[in-house]
Amino acid sequence: MRWKTVKLYEYSIYLIVFLYLGFINFFKYLNSLSISIGVVISVLLYFIYVNQKNREIKVSRYVSIYIGVFIFMFGLQLYRLNSFSLSGYTIKDALIHNRYYAYMLLTFPMTEVLATAKRRMKFINNIYYMGVAILIFRFSAWFLYNKLRMNVAPGYFEVMGFAWARNGVSRLPGTFLDNYVWVMALFKIIKEKSVVIKTRNISVIVLCFLYAYIVYDSRSQQIAYLLSLVVFILIVSDTFKSKALDVVGAIAISPIIFRGNYLNKLVNTFSTSNADYGSSTQIRMMTLNTYQTLWIERGVWWGYGISNDGNYFNILDTHMVNQSDLGILSMLFQYGIIGFAIFISPFVMGLYVSLKKVKFVQNKFLFLLTCTTALTSIMSQNMYDPFRFLIVPFLLSFISVVSFMNKKEN
Numbered sequence: 457m458r459w460k461t462v463k464l465y466e467y468s469i470y471l472i473v474f475l476y477l478g479f480i481n482f483f484k485y486l487n488s489l490s491i492s493i494g495v496v497i498s499v500l501l502y503f504i505y506v507n508q509k510n511r512e513i514k515v516s517r518y519v520s521i522y523i524g525v526f527i528f529m530f531g532l533q534l535y536r537l538n539s540f541s542l543s544g545y546t547i548k549d550a551l552i553h554n555r556y557y558a559y560m561l562l563t564f565p566m567t568e569v570l571a572t573a574k575r576r577m578k579f580i581n582n583i584y585y586m587g588v589a590i591l592i593f594r595f596s597a598w599f600l601y602n603k604l605r606m607n608v609a610p611g612y613f614e615v616m617g618f619a620w621a622r623n624g625v626s627r628l629p630g631t632f633l634d635n636y637v638w639v640m641a642l643f644k645i646i647k648e649k650s651v652v653i654k655t656r657n658i659s660v661i662v663l664c665f666l667y668a669y670i671v672y673d674s675r676s677q678q679i680a681y682l683l684s685l686v687v688f689i690l691i692v693s694d695t696f697k698s699k700a701l702d703v704v705g706a707i708a709i710s711p712i713i714f715r716g717n718y719l720n721k722l723v724n725t726f727s728t729s730n731a732d733y734g735s736s737t738q739i740r741m742m743t744l745n746t747y748q749t750l751w752i753e754r755g756v757w758w759g760y761g762i763s764n765d766g767n768y769f770n771i772l773d774t775h776m777v778n779q780s781d782l783g784i785l786s787m788l789f790q791y792g793i794i795g796f797a798i799f800i801s802p803f804v805m806g807l808y809v810s811l812k813k814v815k816f817v818q819n820k821f822l823f824l825l826t827c828t829t830a831l832t833s834i835m836s837q838n839m840y841d842p843f844r845f846l847i848v849p850f851l852l853s854f855i856s857v858v859s860f861m862n863k864k865e866n
Contacts, residue, residue: 465565481611502561512571543764562849587633676835684828751789759792
């Protein structure tokens with residue numbers, strides 16, 4: 457009976473990931489429907505978990521407390537909407553808009569799926585393959601539209617709109633699994649013995665970087681990849697053979713990075729006088745100043761409360777100011793210092809748990825995934841955004857499992 461229950465967890469999570477990645481968005485943007493379906497499944501799985509007997513692993517105390525405090529903090533901010541709402545939100549509006557927070561309940565059944573080594577390897581590999589597949593699909597759709605003017609997947613472009621472009625080229629955003637796929641590919645390069653498999657995973661590394669560079673055209677994602685690669689080479693890999701392979705891998709992608717004076721160009725994009733990115737940098741600076749001022753006015757400890765991503769302010773005329781451009785700083789401004797401490801705690805705990813037994817591969821994996829996710833969240837790809845939030849239960853589940861395995865090794 458327990459085996460059937462765990463299988464139900466596993467394949468239900470696959471379905472949620474499949475929907476959340478937007479595999480069904482070819483012809484129409486259906487993310488809202490996908491999220492609603494995923495939320496219902498998540499809640500049902502949680503209630504099944506609560507009534508499950510003879511669990512193989514227990515969710516760590518930290519994760520349980522974190523989820524409880526998160527729910528409490530969200531409830532408190534809902535109550536505060538009665539006195540002030542930046543976006544004119546009602547409690548009902550906030551509940552509907554932030555319903556994806558219910559995905560956090562997946563942490564419990566997901567931890568059970570990851571309990572045994574055999575299930576764990578199967579699960580993390582299947583999620584990896586789904587992440588690679590969606591990048592290939594999205595890259596193909598982008599190429600066909602921008603190069604051949606064949607709009608075979610309008611649903612992908614409807615997320616940000618066809619006008620979300622740079623230099624006349626429409627862009628596509630990343631997915632919540634981008635960092636996961638990058639980290640998994642790095643580990644597969646040094647752990648797999650087959651040269652063919654190593655080559656495939658080097659190809660995945662190149663795919664991830666090209667997607668961030670060409671399709672997403674995201675400076676912050678490129679920087680996060682480069683920094684995590686440095687961390688991987690210098691810290692995570694600990695054998696001569698591994699370091700040699702890392703160097704080979706670094707050399708393999710270096711032409712992409714350095715071609716056309718890449719690094720100088722990347723640094724130059726952050727200048728407000730840059731022809732291509734200057735206006736974007738300027739808008740981000742104005743966005744930061746606008747929301748920071750409002751945060752200070754409303755109170756730094758509790759923030760100005762839950763609000764819509766984009767808001768209009770008189771000082772910027774008709775230009776919408778998006779909080780998502782600020783990365784995880786938007787959580788500081790909305791939820792205050794107290795809330796922000798809660799939201800960054802998974803990064804702190806992920807690093808703490810992974811470093812306790814850093815010689816084990818699962819600890820190294822958690823360490824690098826935490827670092828990469830933290831880097832992207834700090835810059836602009838906040839993991840608490842509606843399109844990236846599903847990585848949160850993954851991170852929390854990994855923390856629980858690695859914490860459990862650390863105790864077994866004592």
